Amino acid sequence: MNYYSEHSKVWVSVDVIIFGFDENKLKVLIGRRQMDPGRGEWSLYGGFVGADESIDDAAARTLKSLTGLNHLYMRQVGAFGSVDRDPGERVISIAYYSLINVKDYDERLRRDHGVEWIEIDNLPKLYSDHNKMIEQALSIMRQKIKTQPISFQLLPSLFTLTQLQRVYEAVNGEEVDKRNFRKRIKEMDFIEKTELIDKKSSKRGAALYRFNRKIYNEDPNFKL
Amino acid sequence: MNYYSEHSKVWVSVDVIIFGFDENKLKVLIGRRQMDPGRGEWSLYGGFVGADESIDDAAARTLKSLTGLNHLYMRQVGAFGSVDRDPGERVISIAYYSLINVKDYDERLRRDHGVEWIEIDNLPKLYSDHNKMIEQALSIMRQKIKTQPISFQLLPSLFTLTQLQRVYEAVNGEEVDKRNFRKRIKEMDFIEKTELIDKKSSKRGAALYRFNRKIYNEDPNFKL
């Protein structure tokens, strides 16, 4: 087992960009870095890739340890590998983004980890190249939300059309026309109206909808 | 400098997917692997990331060593990190794709490296996860070619509209209407008609065009 021994090894880490939707805003979970170098700086949450785990597993483990949640929607953003990106050592990092429903996230756990939801339009300067990671993640996500049913990951399983619209608007940073939006929703049979009414958001009450993945899989035509 | 010493290091490599356009087909440069493990298997060309070079630099160096060409168009595809992806050791690899004009590539150099242009529709089973890398690269490139002026990277600096159309068709794997295609080209002022005529492809001769990056930068609206 010495095939590549003339080459040097490096540390590889994962950084997770966790997007959440709250108060009609798209937010990211960041915290103060609790280790050197860079202790105290705003930072994404991350971890090192172990010798016996895949990079996807490392990212899923990192996500789990921060949120307590399994099976989150998660996609790779890319590898970041400037020589000096980490002020301490040479570390190559692979960024992943994840979408979670803020309500699923235990507040206690959040505080224990010392992380906070910060609006994407309001991010501070972050450790290393983490701002760049978030920018790239956002840009990928903006593309994706138009053609893949991922908006639902940011909402409870039952949601109103206005909520869905607000997610879409928050991600893209611009408002859309209510009637045109709903017209498009009506064409997607996998966004099912339920009998349930949400009374929290208005006096009149709004119909609750649900994403039906079975129907989606039969005819995966998503277009917003 | 012992910040991360409790964590393990891994080898990181880069693999380059070099796309070329020839005989109206999109092709990829692959060769027989000349080292163990996997000696003799069809494989992408790759290299290890050095301790003191960025991953982008490693990819550019690898590209240069294979093609002799600098400043090639090159973009990251992503990181591939299954534990067992390499049969010999744990190696995380970062894939990049590049677009080159086949005519710029010295045939001698190609033969010296033992690599060949193979049609993307006709690829053999490749070493490790290299087929997956190519698939992903293609999918990214297909998106990109619709909204970014990258088709030109696969052509000589002077090209006919038919050539440009064939590139587009080869990448997307489907034919498009000649008149509609040309209508869209006419709307992009940065695709300039020159006085020159190409007589190689037809008796009548076809006007040669050129991509003007200055004009493009002033009004970067590319849409095919």
Place this chain on the structure above:
DNA sequence: TCAAAAGTGTTAGATTTACACCCATGA
């Protein structure tokens, strides 16, 4: 003279955008 590729407009259909009012209800 003819085969082969270059070049050129129009029209129908589909998609997208803009836009304003009534409804139901709890406070």
Place this chain on the structure above:
DNA sequence: TCATGGGTGTAAATCTAACACTTTTGA
């Protein structure tokens, strides 16, 4: 009763897709 968010349709404008013939010239 009124303020708040929920819910609904139409028409103009734009974009997309389909389609066929003439030109030039070297062999």
